[in-house]
Amino acid sequence: MNRYAISDLKIGHTESFSATVSSEMLKNFRELSGDINPLHNDENYARSRGYVGRVVFGMLVASLYSTLAGVYLPGERCLLHEVNIKFKKPVFVGDTLTVSGTVADVSETFSRIEIDARIVNQCGETVNRARIIAGIID
């Protein structure tokens, strides 16, 4: 767990981590969210819609931004203010995702940073992009 203070962070600072999506994660997210849409839960349905398998919940993928901010950038002192997400490509079970965030703006007056974040799959495709605004507790 990182513990960056506002004074530690400069524009261009980057953090990243990787995660592999499992069936168990989809099951847990379905139970947690109540999203029973068949695109995420029914293999045959997803194939009938032209996908190679169940499409991972977009918000499950986006939940990795919580980890990026709360664990890596800025880490322990994070107070998430805003996340603007763009879902660019589908994610499937078994995909290994690399989540990265780069500090795009630092405001010492308001003790907050803006982060350009993206999630890239094992093929190098950007599947998700986000602009994150996070406060940093003193």
Add this chain to the structure above:
Amino acid sequence: MSRNEIFDRMTEVFRDNFDDDSIVLTESTTSDDIEDWDSLEQINILVALERVFSTKFSVNDVENLKNVGEMVDLIERHLA
């Protein structure tokens, strides 16, 4: 830049921030007049104003702003 021009650009910032083109600012406009204007949005507005007017505010600048008129006063001081 005239006070009216600052008002016009500030109005654009508020309308963009709150997604509300009906916002009309006056000297006495406060957070009581715009439903979603809370402490978090106050920061968003001030950061947007820093960008629009190419300046940086200090903690002293922003800790006791009472209304839009005082925001315009602040920007006038920074642009002087």
